[in-house]
Amino acid sequence: MTPFEVVAILFAGCAAGAINAVVGSGTLITFPTLLAFGVPPVTANVSNTVGLVPGTLSGAIGYRSELGGQRPRLLRLGPASLIGAAIGAGLLLWLPSSAFDAIVPALVGLGVLLVVIGPRVQRSVAARAESRGGIPDHGGWWVWPAILLLGVYGGYFGAAQGVLLTAVLGIGLVDTLQRHNATKNVLSLIVNTVAALVFIAVADVDWAVAGVLAVGSVIGGQLGATVGRRLPPAVLRGVIVVVGVVALLALLVD
Template identity: 75%
Template sequence: MTVAEAVVVLLAGVAAGTINTVVGSGTLITFPTLLAFGVPPVTANVSNNVGLVPGSVSGAIGYRAELRGQRERLLRLGSASLVGGTAGAVLLLVLPSAAFDAIVPGLIGLGVVLVVLGPTVARRVAERAALNGGLPEHGAAWVWPAVALAGVYGGYFGAAQGVLLMAVLGIGVTDTLQRHNATKNVLAGIVNAVAAVVFVVAADVDWALAALIGAGAVVGGQLGATVGRRLPPSVLRGVIVVVGVTAIVAFVAG
């Protein structure tokens, strides 16, 4: 790899870390970049996943103020991300890519629709829950399995995992959008971390590429936390929709 190519990968890591912290889908920048430099798809996927783990940690630290008071919620939903992320990483290694990639655009599209309809749906869910004593503190009963399914998707590929998580949290958990974003960063980080462990043990990781992406993603995580926290809910929701639609177009075009 030339110095120029290394710089491009590093900058792609910065961009991915920023986008992942704000909404997710940073993989749509780093993964195509690695493919453009001739890295085999599976190697690119696993190396990218390993490289983005430090960025997830950086983003979560950047949102630490919004994480206060969420310990029990994070422990509960984090277990779902742990299970789902492990399953998704194993699927990547044992299944043909076409078997799962065929439904990726549909999953992202569902996430975008849920984000758009989230406020209305969440209001109706809350109204109905109020008749039964209110939603549980850590979300409706279906939130845990939904987070686990998002983890399966995230462990397999990861692009737009944040869109799906924000949709689930926005509808099933009563809290502010910024606190949901902080929770999303932790849950996505758990998925990336557990998938990275599986890949390190059982797959071919290009450590030079992973290191470049990781270094850039750490910087991007801090930038994303600064930018994301300043976005009002309507703008943040709009960013999520734009990223989600872009992800769908990228998959279909690819």
């Protein structure tokens, strides 16, 4: 890599780490950057996943105070992300991309819609739960398989994974948006780590690229967590919608 490429990839990693901590979709910055510098698509995807794992961990640590009391929830939903990620990583390595890529814009669009209507649906869910004498902690039966499917998506590519996770958590679980964001960061960390381990074992990782991305994403993860934790729910939801729409447009144009 030339010095210019190193600096560009470093900044892309920093931006992706910050966006992933707050919303998700950081891959839409780093992946096109790697392609622009001539990295083959599959190698770019694999190296990007490996390189962004430290940044995802950094963002999760930055949101650690919002994880208080969420251990049972994470123990239940975490395995869904783990299993889904392993399946998704396998799909990337063994199947053509066209079939799965065809539904990515639809998934992102659905995620944005769910984030927009989430507060109204969540209030309705909370009211029904209160009338039954309690508020659901783990959500309905559909939340676990939804997290599993998003794990498949995240293991395969992962762009806008955070938007989709936040949407599912906001609809299915009654909690604050900031706590959903903390949960999203942990589930994303599980997905990215599992996929990265699979890629390291059997795929061609460009370690120079992954290393530069890792440094940038760690810095960005802390910056994103610092900013994101201070955003009120309405502003954070607006950021999620904007990033989701940009991700959708980028995928459609691509």
